[in-house]
Amino acid sequence: MKVLVIGATGGIGSRLLPMLIGNGHEVVGLHRKPGQASAIEQAGGQAVLGDIITMSVDDLAQAASGCDAIVFSAGAAGSGPDRTTAIDGDGPIKAVEAARAAGVSRFYLVSAFPEAGRGGEPKPGFEHYMAEKKRADVAVAASELGWVILRPGKLLDEAGAGRVALGAALPYGSVSRDSVAQVLAALLETPAVTGEILELTDGEVAVDDAVSRLVR
Numbered sequence: 412m413k414v415l416v417i418g419a420t421g422g423i424g425s426r427l428l429p430m431l432i433g434n435g436h437e438v439v440g441l442h443r444k445p446g447q448a449s450a451i452e453q454a455g456g457q458a459v460l461g462d463i464i465t466m467s468v469d470d471l472a473q474a475a476s477g478c479d480a481i482v483f484s485a486g487a488a489g490s491g492p493d494r495t496t497a498i499d500g501d502g503p504i505k506a507v508e509a510a511r512a513a514g515v516s517r518f519y520l521v522s523a524f525p526e527a528g529r530g531g532e533p534k535p536g537f538e539h540y541m542a543e544k545k546r547a548d549v550a551v552a553a554s555e556l557g558w559v560i561l562r563p564g565k566l567l568d569e570a571g572a573g574r575v576a577l578g579a580a581l582p583y584g585s586v587s588r589d590s591v592a593q594v595l596a597a598l599l600e601t602p603a604v605t606g607e608i609l610e611l612t613d614g615e616v617a618v619d620d621a622v623s624r625l626v627r
């Protein structure tokens with residue numbers, strides 16, 4: 412399988428890349444700074460330079476050429492409302508159009524838990540971030556692609572125990588970025604899991620079991 416990872420240099424993307432390559436897949440990693448190419452290539456991926464804000468659908472379709480799946484794990488990471496709109500909101504919408512144009516049939520979107528930020532004073536821009544995440548979810552879910560929307564809880568850099576809770580509706584919690592990447596890798600191995608919106612936190616179930624339980 413050939414997979415385009417948008418956000419390949421991020422906390423989740425950079426963990427996912429070697430997992431996919433270890434599973435025998437070809438990976439194209441989109442990166443926006445020239446200096447990031449070597450890390451992607453050292454992991455065994457093909458580096459493609461591009462900024463999701465300025466790339467056209469055609470540019471993205473070219474990057475996705477020959478791919479079977481796209482993983483969208485890019486994010487503006489609190490760099491301002493305009494970038495949040497362009498990356499977290501418009502980015503996946505453009506990538507869905509690119510998938511369609513390039514004949515890519517499967518699409519995996521890293522989104523966010525709807526309960527994120529509840530119970531405290533929201534940081535400036537947070538409501539806009541959540542609205543843009545939802546706008547992207549709506550476009551992905553309305554597409555005819557084989558899609559999965561993954562909504563992780565609060566992301567942690569610490570290595571997880573590789574045990575998760577994964578399902579349609581879960582209590583809010585945190586999850587290690589490592590586990591998110593493992594779940595994405597397992598979902599890519601399990602095309603029967605499709606058309607699902609899945610929440611994800613650290614939990615009690617081994618990743619492969621958590622994913623295989625979702626096969627209907």
Ligand SMILES: NC(=O)c1ccc[n+]([C@@H]2O[C@H](COP(=O)([O-])OP(=O)(O)OC[C@H]3O[C@@H](n4cnc5c(N)ncnc54)[C@H](OP(=O)(O)O)[C@@H]3O)[C@@H](O)[C@H]2O)c1
Nearest residue numbers: 418419420421422423462463464485486488522523565566
């Ligand atoms: N933080 C949380 O607790 C949390 C919770 C749930 C969901 N999420 C979502 O999870 C996703 C991944 O999280 P993460 O921790 O892996 O994020 P991250 O470490 O901030 O990585 C974001 C990735 O997006 C890339 N990117 C940013 N702007 C771009 C642009 N204009 N063009 C192309 N690529 C661009 C970054 O590239 P650079 O390396 O060049 O910056 C990086 O590869 C995000 O969508 C985030 O919103 C986060």
